[in-house]
Amino acid sequence: MASGANKPVMLVGVDDSEHSVYALKWTLDNFFVPFSSNHPYKLIIVHARPTVTMAVGFAGPGVAEALPYVEADLKRQVTKVLDKMKEICSKKSVQDVVVEVHEGDGRNVLCDAVDKHHASILVVGSHGYGTIKRAVLGSVSDYCAHHAHCSVMIVKKPKTKQ
Amino acid sequence: MDPYADLKTPPTTAATVSDVPGGVGAEESTVVGMVMQQPVADMGARTPEEEIRKMKVMVALDESDGSFYALRWTLDHLFRGRTLEENDRLGRVTVVHVQQPFQQYVFPAGPGGSVRPCSHLRCTYTYAAFYASSAVVESVKKAQEENATFILSRALQMCREKLVKAESLIMNGDPKDMLCQATEQMHMDLLVVGSRGLGMIKRAFLGSVSDYCAHHAKCPILIVKPPKEVTNK
Numbered sequence: 299m300a301s302g303a304n305k306p307v308m309l310v311g312v313d314d315s316e317h318s319v320y321a322l323k324w325t326l327d328n329f330f331v332p333f334s335s336n337h338p339y340k341l342i343i344v345h346a347r348p349t350v351t352m353a354v355g356f357a358g359p360g361v362a363e364a365l366p367y368v369e370a371d372l373k374r375q376v377t378k379v380l381d382k383m384k385e386i387c388s389k390k391s392v393q394d395v396v397v398e399v400h401e402g403d404g405r406n407v408l409c410d411a412v413d414k415h416h417a418s419i420l421v422v423g424s425h426g427y428g429t430i431k432r433a434v435l436g437s438v439s440d441y442c443a444h445h446a447h448c449s450v451m452i453v454k455k456p457k458t459k460q
Numbered sequence: 461m462d463p464y465a466d467l468k469t470p471p472t473t474a475a476t477v478s479d480v481p482g483g484v485g486a487e488e489s490t491v492v493g494m495v496m497q498q499p500v501a502d503m504g505a506r507t508p509e510e511e512i513r514k515m516k517v518m519v520a521l522d523e524s525d526g527s528f529y530a531l532r533w534t535l536d537h538l539f540r541g542r543t544l545e546e547n548d549r550l551g552r553v554t555v556v557h558v559q560q561p562f563q564q565y566v567f568p569a570g571p572g573g574s575v576r577p578c579s580h581l582r583c584t585y586t587y588a589a590f591y592a593s594s595a596v597v598e599s600v601k602k603a604q605e606e607n608a609t610f611i612l613s614r615a616l617q618m619c620r621e622k623l624v625k626a627e628s629l630i631m632n633g634d635p636k637d638m639l640c641q642a643t644e645q646m647h648m649d650l651l652v653v654g655s656r657g658l659g660m661i662k663r664a665f666l667g668s669v670s671d672y673c674a675h676h677a678k679c680p681i682l683i684v685k686p687p688k689e690v691t692n693k
Contacts (some may be wrong), residue, residue, distance in 0.1 A: 338537075
């Protein structure tokens with residue numbers, strides 16, 4: 299069940315929100331930084347990229363022309379996210395990080411990635427939605443907590459106290 | 461030098477929150493309702509230049525195997541040092557068990573739930589709820605305390621075997637609320653729960669307490685799933 303380097307795999311699921319950034323930083327601080335170079339886990343960052351059809355909310359005669367722009371914009375967003383993650387890792391001097399991008403819905407992408415890499419832990423951030431938002435927007439962290447085949451760590455960004 | 465000497469020192473502060481007596485006979489430092497006197501962690505401003513922070517992990521236990529598996533998993537994966545000192549630098553573990561308060565009344569199940577001793581009356585209170593006598597309450601409380609002590613001593617034993625310093629805590633009340641409150645009050649860095657507890661319904665992927673804590677706990681939460689059974693896919 300171990301990966302090639304014989305280390306257990308820790309998968310971190312990220313999107314483009316501040317919550318993911320916080321989750322990644324927290325994970326690095328607690329599981330990688332204290333161990334200097336001898337990290338106990340192999341870190342894999344997985345980003346779920348929305349497909350073009352998901353991003354385009356309208357249908358009509360103008361769609362065909364709009365698609366390449368949407369595609370380019372999505373690509374730019376993804377690159378931005380990946381660069382940010384790589385920057386965070388290098389700031390904490392964590393090398394040897396694998397970053398993956400998959401198309402599709404975050405829930406499925408993360409659960410499939412867990413199976414593919416035989417991860418021991420999946421780390422996700424949490425938007426902290428309430429019950430109604432959760433029902434309407436859906437919650438990736440909730441889905442993963444229920445359905446992933448490995449232990450799940452949900453990292454929450456603390457709300458600033460008044 | 462006795463490597464476990466530190467575990468035998470009594471706690472320095474204790475503010476009893478529950479009614480469990482302090483002297484439960486455990487040699488480890490048993491903390492009952494202790495409020496940790498740590499400075500409030502400023503979550504947003506952590507930088508790696510600070511000294512290596514100890515991670516404070518709280519592991520929630522009940523009688524189920526799932527929670528003990530969660531504890532074992534935590535000790536194996538989070539505290540991989542080879543000595544007590546190495547693990548101590550990584551952090552501390554607090555094992556917590558939440559007792560549910562005993563219902564003061566009992567609803568007899570089935571016919572003839574409470575047959576009066578004088579049989580000539582021949583009336584059976586099939587649907588009457590009666591208040592449990594104080595003797596019953598006492599004995600149930602005692603059984604609960606023994607149960608809690610047994611669970612926690614098993615847990616502390618496991619921690620000792622894996623060379624991790626641990627403290628234990630017993631609380632009374634609804635597990636969901638108590639766990640969320642405890643992590644907040646004690647400024648825990650991580651809460652570890654099993655995925656299914658006593659309600660081992662096959663179709664439920666996540667137990668109610670774990671689910672509630674995943675939504676409501678203010679600190680990061682780790683849900684440990686039991687290993688896949690061989691019969692499943």
